[in-house]
Amino acid sequence: MFDRDIWQEIFHSIKNNKLRTFLTGFSVGWGIFILVMLLGSVNGMQNGFHNQFNDDATNTIFVSPGKTSKAYAGFEAERRIQFKNDDIEYIKKSFEGDFEQISARMRRGTTARYKSETGTYQVQAVHPDFQVIEKTIIMDGRFINMNDLLSSSKVAVIGRKVSEDLFKKENPIGKFVEFNGLPFRVIGVFTDDGDDNAERGIFAPITTYQRIYGNTENIDQIALTYNTSYDLTKALEFSRRLEDIMKRRHKISPEDQAGIFVWNYAEAFDNISSFTGLLNKGSIFVVILILIAGIVGIGNIMVFIIKERTKEIGVRKALGAEPWQIIKLVLFESIFITGLSGFIGLLFATGILAAIGPNIKTDAFADPSVSFSTVVTATVILVIAGVLAGLIPAVKAANVKPIVALSDK
Amino acid sequence: MIEIKNLHKSYKMGSNSLHVLKGINFNVEEGELVAIMGSSGSGKSTLLNILGMLDNSDSGEYNLDGVPIKDLNETKAARYRNKFLGFVFQSFNLINYKSAAENVALPLYYQKVGRKERQEKALKYLEQVGLRDWASHLPSELSGGQKQRVAIARALAAEPKVLLADEPTGALDSTTSYEVMDLIQKINDAGNTILVVTHEPDIADMCKRIVHLKDGVIVEDKKIEQVRADQYV
Numbered sequence: 001m002f003d004r005d006i007w008q009e010i011f012h013s014i015k016n017n018k019l020r021t022f023l024t025g026f027s028v029g030w031g032i033f034i035l036v037m038l039l040g041s042v043n044g045m046q047n048g049f050h051n052q053f054n055d056d057a058t059n060t061i062f063v064s065p066g067k068t069s070k071a072y073a074g075f076e077a078e079r080r081i082q083f084k085n086d087d088i089e090y091i092k093k094s095f096e097g098d099f100e101q102i103s104a105r106m107r108r109g110t111t112a113r114y115k116s117e118t119g120t121y122q123v124q125a126v127h128p129d130f131q132v133i134e135k136t137i138i139m140d141g142r143f144i145n146m147n148d149l150l151s152s153s154k155v156a157v158i159g160r161k162v163s164e165d166l167f168k169k170e171n172p173i174g175k176f177v178e179f180n181g182l183p184f185r186v187i188g189v190f191t192d193d194g195d196d197n198a199e200r201g202i203f204a205p206i207t208t209y210q211r212i213y214g215n216t217e218n219i220d221q222i223a224l225t226y227n228t229s230y231d232l233t234k235a236l237e238f239s240r241r242l243e244d245i246m247k248r249r250h251k252i253s254p255e256d257q258a259g260i261f262v263w264n265y266a267e268a269f270d271n272i273s274s275f276t277g278l279l280n281k282g283s284i285f286v287v288i289l290i291l292i293a294g295i296v297g298i299g300n301i302m303v304f305i306i307k308e309r310t311k312e313i314g315v316r317k318a319l320g321a322e323p324w325q326i327i328k329l330v331l332f333e334s335i336f337i338t339g340l341s342g343f344i345g346l347l348f349a350t351g352i353l354a355a356i357g358p359n360i361k362t363d364a365f366a367d368p369s370v371s372f373s374t375v376v377t378a379t380v381i382l383v384i385a386g387v388l389a390g391l392i393p394a395v396k397a398a399n400v401k402p403i404v405a406l407s408d409k
Numbered sequence: 410m411i412e413i414k415n416l417h418k419s420y421k422m423g424s425n426s427l428h429v430l431k432g433i434n435f436n437v438e439e440g441e442l443v444a445i446m447g448s449s450g451s452g453k454s455t456l457l458n459i460l461g462m463l464d465n466s467d468s469g470e471y472n473l474d475g476v477p478i479k480d481l482n483e484t485k486a487a488r489y490r491n492k493f494l495g496f497v498f499q500s501f502n503l504i505n506y507k508s509a510a511e512n513v514a515l516p517l518y519y520q521k522v523g524r525k526e527r528q529e530k531a532l533k534y535l536e537q538v539g540l541r542d543w544a545s546h547l548p549s550e551l552s553g554g555q556k557q558r559v560a561i562a563r564a565l566a567a568e569p570k571v572l573l574a575d576e577p578t579g580a581l582d583s584t585t586s587y588e589v590m591d592l593i594q595k596i597n598d599a600g601n602t603i604l605v606v607t608h609e610p611d612i613a614d615m616c617k618r619i620v621h622l623k624d625g626v627i628v629e630d631k632k633i634e635q636v637r638a639d640q641y642v
Contacts, residue, residue, distance in 0.1 A: 005518060016506030315502045318463060320491020320519040320567065322484045399483060403463040406502060 010333045020308070024301045024334065025341030028382055031294030032342045035287055035378050036349030036370050042283040044357070044368030046276045051366050059100075059230070060133055061239050062263045063222040063246060072253035081250050081259055085210075085217040088127075091224070094245060098238050099226055103127035104206045104219035112202070113178040114166040121162055123179060123202045125209035126223075133223050134192070136203070141173045141188030144205050148187075152207040157188040159199035179204075182212065226266075235266040287378065294382050299389030302334060306393035313397050314405025323398040330394040331387060338386045342379040350375075410571060410602050411437040411460065416469030418455055429455045431625040433469070437571075437604065442597040442635070444613035445606045447622035454575060456622065457606045461494055461573045462486045474570050491519050495564030499576035501556040503548040509535060509559045510544040516567035534562040538592060554585035561592060565601075572596070572603040578612055584641075590615045591638035611636075 014021050065081035088104055106125040111118060130136070131143040139160065148155050156177065163172050163186075172186040184204065192198035210216055226235050243262040244254065252259030306313075313326055350370070357368050397405075418430040429452045437443055447453040458464035459471065462478060471478045473493055481489065495516075496502075503512045513531040522530070535541045538558040540551075548556055557577060564572055574593065578586035590612060597603050597617075605616055613619050614636045621629035 005524065009518075012511075013506065311502070312504050315504060316515070316519075317487060318461070318490065318496050318502075319516040319563070320487050322487040322519075324484070325519070401464060403458045406463075406498065 006328065006332060009329060010336060013329075013333060014337065020301075020305055021337055024298065024305070024337045024386075025344075027294060027297040027301060028338045028386060029341040029345030029348070031290055031297070031382055032345035032375070032379055033349045035290055036346060036353070036375055038283060038286060038290070039370040039374060040349070040353045040357075040368040041365075042279055043370060044360070044365045045279065047366040047368075049272050049276055058265050058269055059225045059228055059235065060265045061224050061226060061242065062261075063224075063242065064220075064261045064263070065250075066258045066261055068252055068256055069258040070253040070256045072256065073251040075251060081252065083219045083222060085219065087219070087246070087249070088222060090249065091222065091242070091246075095238070095242065097227065098230075098241075099224045100228065101129035101132045102222065102224040103130035103133060105130070105221040105223050106206060106209050106213075106219055107221075108209065108213065110179040110202070112162070112166060114172075114175065117166045117168075119162065119165045121159075121200060121202050123156070123204050123209070125204050125206040127206055130203070130223065133225055134198075136190045136192060136198075139189045139191050140171075141186070143188055143190070144203060148205045149207050152211050153205065154182060154184045154208055155187045155205065156184040157190055157203040158186055159201045160189060160191045161196065161199040162202060163189050232266050232270055235264065239264040239266075291378065291381060291385070295385040295389055298334075298338065298382070298386035302386070302390030303393045305334075306330065306390070306397045310397055310400065310405045314400070314402045317398075317402040318406065323395075326398040327391070327394050330397070331391060334387055334390045335383060338383045339379075342382055346375055346379060410439045410441075410474055411435075411604075412470070412472040413460075414470040416456075416459065416471065417467045418452075418459060418464075419467060429625050430459075430466070433625075433627060435620060435627060435630065437602060439602050440597070440600050442594070442603045442617045443605070444616035444619045445604060445622060446608060446610075446613050446619055448608060451622040452625045453606050453608075453622045457573055457575050457604065460571075460604065461496060462490050487519075491516060491567060493570045495567055495569035495572045497557070497560050497564050497572065497574035497577045499579040501548070501553075501560045501580075503556055503559060503563075505548050508545050508547055509540060509551065509562075512548070512559055513563045513566050516563060520567060530566055531562075534566045535559070537565065538562045552585075553581050554588055557581060557585075557589050558592060561589070561596070565596065570602065572601055574603065574605045576606055576608075578607065578609065586612065587638045587641040591642050594635070594638055 065083050068075070068077050068079045068081065071077045085104070088102060091099070092102060103126045108123050108125070109120065110123045111120050124130070126144065127149065128144050128146060131138075136143065138157070141157070143157055144155065147153075156179070158172060158177070166172070166177060167175065172189060175186050176183045177186055178184070190199075190203070206219065210218065226238050230238065239262050243260060246260050247254055247256070250259065309330075316326060353368050353370070360366070360368070413433055413435050416430055416433040417428075419426050419428040421427075433456060445453045445456060455464065459466050462481060473489070476489070478489065504515070507515070510528065510531045513534055514527040517527040517530055532541060532544060535544050538561055540555060540558055540562070543551060543555060548559070551559065577593070578589055581589060593603060593605065594615060605612070607613055614633065615638050616633070617635050618632050619629070620627055
């Protein structure tokens with residue numbers, strides 16, 4: 001195997017048959033190239049999906065009120081459901097251990113003004129827990145705390161973009177900004193991994209907004225996170241339980257689909273996971289097809305090569321080459337070519353992925369890459385298959401009688 | 410050197426069987442230069458192929474240098490060919506991507522001769538056929554006569570017991586043919602046993618013995634006065 005002479009023979013043959021070498025090498029290299037690009041793209045899509053959903057805590061559940069569609073318990077249909085503060089207290093008491101954070105949410109548009117700068121933003125009035133639910137990152141100052149809530153202080157946590165719009169280069173902390181004419185003190189600036197849009201938002205204490213908007217106890221929506229130790233089944237079971245209890249509390253028919261909406265991230269995530277899983281299976285299927293095409297291609301070229309070399313093999317046999325020496329020559333040459341060109345295809349594809357990967361700024365696509373072991377396995381399979389495909393004609397050629405191989409008269 | 414007794418060979422052509430060799434008996438002593446003559450279809454090439462272990466006989470005996478040649482598998486046949494025989498073909502059969510020297514060294518490679526020795530020997534035999542200066546040239550850069558001389562050097566390089574030449578001048582013009590025959594005669598003068606298959610009478614006259622084949626049997630076997638080729642060169 002490591003006999004210097006046979007490698008010299010092989011290099012000689014490769015050097016003097018460039019087209020043949022190129023054809024074989026190209027089919028292998030191209031196969032591996034497509035393979036890596038495909039797997040990389042699928043991975044990129046998967047990463048894209050995960051990034052998009054990682055913006056918020058992935059164990060979030062939103063409960064929103066709606067309008068009943070069925071008459072129930074003496075109430076007519078078309079009744080608007082309204083959540084109040086005691087709904088939160090009720091959930092806290094009823095589902096202890098099931099949830100980790102809970103917050104009300106009230107959304108109001110506002111015109112904000114600081115000195116001569118104005119802008120229109122959405123204010124989310126929430127509880128302190130909301131910071132964790134939305135994965136909000138405080139850059140400066142602090143988030144809303146219990147004291148703000150108890151005293152219904154007019155304080156606000158503004159997004160990075162809001163700060164840039166209104167305060168320019170000034171430090172906004174401690175400054176007063178007017179929301180619809182009412183002065184609010186800025187206590188913090190936040191950023192959000194997920195998207196720039198979230199940074200155009202403002203957070204305020206829920207109690208402050210309830211007082212401003214009619215001194216009520218009304219809330220628009222309840223957001224909570226379920227116990228992180230829950231698996232998908234338990235999480236779904238919890239949100240079903242939550243839905244049932246809230247329906248009973250607000251006297252909504254259990255069959256009514258419109259009275260209350262419970263939106264569980266786990267469910268969405270499950271859908272995404274099964275989608276990417278399907279994508280993965282699909283790509284494996286395509287990869288197998290590519291491998292088969294590659295193997296057939298290599299086999300084809302090997303047959304062609306052996307045909308072309310029949311006469312040479314006949315000469316070698318007449319000069320005293322044993323059949324095994326012929327097979328060895330053909331085999332090592334093809335192993336060398338397929339292995340090397342597979343490696344080149346691999347380098348090219350991973351190089352391209354590495355070069356364009358960081359430049360792709362689409363939400364649905366991120367960090368396209370492949371696991372090295374997958375690609376090496378594919379290359380090895382392709383090389384082995386190529387060799388096997390070449391072995392059959394090689395053995396045939398080695399067993400041809402020299403007189404047949406040499407007859408050209 | 411070569412003993413053949415009652416050799417038969419037939420080819421199957423579909424449902425018909427073509428009886429090519431119908432009981433050949435002949436011996437070749439060491440140092441002989443034998444021409445095997447016959448028209449096309451007389452079986453002369455088949456006989457040479459069997460002598461060269463490139464083909465098998467159906468029945469009969471064949472001893473080469475005292476070794477019975479029968480029931481050979483491919484590997485053993487390859488070893489015997491390498492050890493006993495040198496081939497010269499009508500169409501030269503040089504490997505086109507190897508230089509003259511590399512072509513000559515090839516049988517030595519299969520004899521597992523070391524690299525250095527291979528190169529030395531290749532150059533020595535190229536010298537003997539007068540092509541030392543062409544050692545690094547590819548076959549495509551050589552004339553027909555030169556190619557055949559490289560092929561002869563290659564056949565000699567293995568230092569075989571018997572040199573088998575199948576129409577060695579078949580693809581050459583008459584001047585070049587005589588040059589090649591002159592070379593073959595000189596090699597024979599040095600003591601090598603050579604069998605030449607030909608259908609050209611003037612080439613046959615340059616050997617020391619003519620065996621005439623017709624329809625698969627030897628019809629004539631005579632020693633002749635050798636015509637030297639160098640008078641035409």
